[in-house]
Amino acid sequence: METIQAQIVIASDLQARRISAAENMQREDLSAIETIEAIVEIVDAELIEDKEYASMGKNSADRVRVLLGKLKASRRGKERGYNPSRELIHTAHKFMRRVDQIFKNLPKPVEWLSFLNNDLPLLMDICKEVQDISIQHNLNRSQTRALAKLNAVSESEFQRIVNPQPSSQKIEPSSDNQPSANRALSDFSATEIEAIANKEIQKEALAEQGRSRVMPHLSSEVKILLL
Template sequence: MTIIQAKIADVDDLQARRNSAAENLLRQDLSAIESIEATIEIIDVGIGKEPEYLTVGKTPLERVHKLLSKLDSIRVSKDKGSMLSKAMDGRFHKYVEPVESIFKNLPKPLKWQSFLVHDLILLTDIPSNVQKASVKHDLNKAKI
């Protein structure tokens, strides 16, 4: 008889999604695509309580991509010394701290800017048949 450890927790649907995605990130056999998808799920759950965020896309991938792209665009404008509208500056401050906190607390922490530039493009710019093949053959990011 095999004994496995189990943890029983009383959580809502959002927390259950986050827990599932976080557990997936800790798997040893996780492909690059699966890791990116799990990270997207964690971000989407973390920011998904904001009604404004939920209106920017139909899928977690669309929402996360638009959010991180907008934050990066605002960040670049600020770095160049450009004047931002109050709405843009407010949006930046509303979302950047929660996003940074989510990335800092991932099972494998990373910077959101790096995720946007190096990881997210594998789901937004690579055809789905290539993504599926990369999962099947357990390809790392460099081989996709």
């Protein structure tokens, strides 16, 4: 019978949370959204015992965003030559070094300011439906941003590429020379998804111009009828 070596670790709930978060971060199959969630979990687990940090939000993502936002404001103030508030100075003095160290020690290190500006918005500002689809199809950050934009401007085009028709069915070419939808979502580049969204925006702008031209004409006809 084969023997498998195992390491038994006695850990508190918080220690177990930290170990689990670090192990999850090292998975190779993480989607962009899952990677961001893992980083948030690591940061929150490292800082949650601090009462001041714990009071910054009701959930881990809110707390991380608030803290990083304060650190950003403090850094920006110094760079622009004005003195930050006492609260920001206190927060920066207390947390800046710890946050820098946490992000440097990640399995895949990232600069915390870049995480705040470029990554965290995908978790905080994009709807749950797009996040779930991003995870399901293992989309990268750029694809996820483009998909969120498409979802905001055209539900029909969003569904067209998210729910492709079975290959056994005859696929009619899409309008405006847009990419055929009988492809896996992950095969669409961010540029292609962005192009579809931009075309929908242009179509809506043209339609709005058309409506604007029609309205004055209708107003004139109404005036004539009233006379």
